[in-house]
Amino acid sequence: MVFRKNWPILACALAVIAVHLLSAAVGKPQYLTQLTMAGYYSLVIVGLTLLMGYTGQLSLGHAGFFAIGGYISGLLTTYNLHSRSSGAVVRALRATHLLVAGQDLYGGDLLVVRPWAACVAALLVTVAIAYLVGKPVLKLRGHYLAMATLGFGTIVYKVVLGSSLVGAADGISDIPAFPLFAGLAVTGRSAARVHNYYLAWGLVVGAMALLINLIHSRVGRALRAIHGAEDAANAMGVDTGRLKLQVFVLSAVLAALGGVFLTHYNGGIGPSEASIMKSVRYVAIVAIGGMANLWGALLMGVLLNFLSLRGSFGSFDDAVFGLILVAIMLFAPNGLLSSELVRWIAGLCRRPRQERAP
């Protein structure tokens, strides 16, 4: 019973290991770097799949939450508090071990927030922002919700692009590694490539396990009911407003978590992470994965992000994702892995065998 419920998760974990061994066997260990990055983007995508695919609430602003996570963690771990070390707040933070002292490239004294504390702060701020944005905005439906979340995404993009505090158009660089436990750290150094790959994908597999449990539960059933007919779900006792807000916050936190980790992995973050095209890309991936299909979204997300990060789409990167969105809406509105399409292909394979039968 436990095995039958969990075999997709186990299969996914085995696939993660298989991909590592494969990359080593074919002598392309550098692929693990893009796969690690794709893993962090996958956190945004599976969260958005829950919100959009299962609950039916479109968000064109999820790149904003990714960027909020990345930028807050990046800013706190690079902003030098040394000149203010006599201030009461800084002294208090230091006393509680939330700060870490060090030296910059030129030997100057550096006093910054510990990555752990920065990560927690980033996630808490994300929860607060997602709650404040979601509360009024989720009362809207369809196009109106899309427009409102697009507006939120635009605001985040313009703020990070216009603030010299976060490097304006240059973004933040020289962001330190994020030491976790037992000598493991989120860092882009090539010596740490393999363990960072497993770190990223451990997070993804863990998130998938939680979300798969969720969609097969009472709450998941209520979410799909909201998607199907919100008023009827409400009449069945589902507190639709509260549930939509919870899913919105959860998906925002997953996006921000991806943002925090990828920012420390890359050692930097720029405003393009908050751009509308990034939000459109996430939506396109959820759509091509089949909307209410976590595994489809994960698979498509890894594939497309990997190709994109390898530069396979050249300078047409954004155009490719726009094209995917249009093509999916026109030709396969239930996703590339939809049951109709699979059945059709399966039918093609089965037909000759049926003819042979007496």
Place this chain on the structure above:
Amino acid sequence: MSLLVVKDLSRRFGGLQAVGQVSFSVARGSIKALIGPNGAGKTTLFNLIFGSLLPDSGQVWFDGKQIDGWQPHQVAAAGMARTFQHVRLFAKMSALENVAVGRHVHSRAGFLSSMMGLPWTRREQRAVRDKALEIMGFLGVEDLADVEASSLAYGQQRIIELGRALACEPKLLLLDEPAAGLNMRETREMAKLIARIRDRGVTVLLVEHDMTLVMNISDEVLVLSYGEKIADDKPLAVQKNPEVVRVYLGEDDA
């Protein structure tokens, strides 16, 4: 004692008095029908009782609690369930899952416990499934359990929607035109079904245009015209009420 008491309930839409000063009560264990010409305010009255619309004035008392101003999910949790005039199933979910949603107020797994997949949530899931199957059995549609709601025939959709409402194990069931779109045979079966539901101890308030169904199964009939109550009596008395006859047949024919 009455399960539902409505006092002076009113609601305007712009210049139209959709429901004006309507008062009535529904006795426990009875079937009460709400009839009236198109546009008489029947569905509006339903929506006011269930909290889908807020009244301008008046009160709704349900099972001893004043529930006007409550949201539909709170009303549902208090023990009321409804069906819709135009079937509102969850199209992409199976018939069984649709009925299972009706168990929402009787189960409690939340966000975190569900994500963790705690053992008690799995036991609860099995109990929900068993209860949903039992209700589908009561309705004689257990063979439809795995069919996606959108591929069900219209009459079957009506039955599944009824099953979803029954899964709430309501004290009071509001049925908005349960026989709309059904043929004569299906309508007769629906009438029998509603009587069986009442026999299980569920009080029923229904809006219906099919007079045979209304007169056969109702204990009391409430007649609305232009948002106002014109009769509230036993079926036979209502049929003889001159005001009702005038509204339904026109003054000259009365």
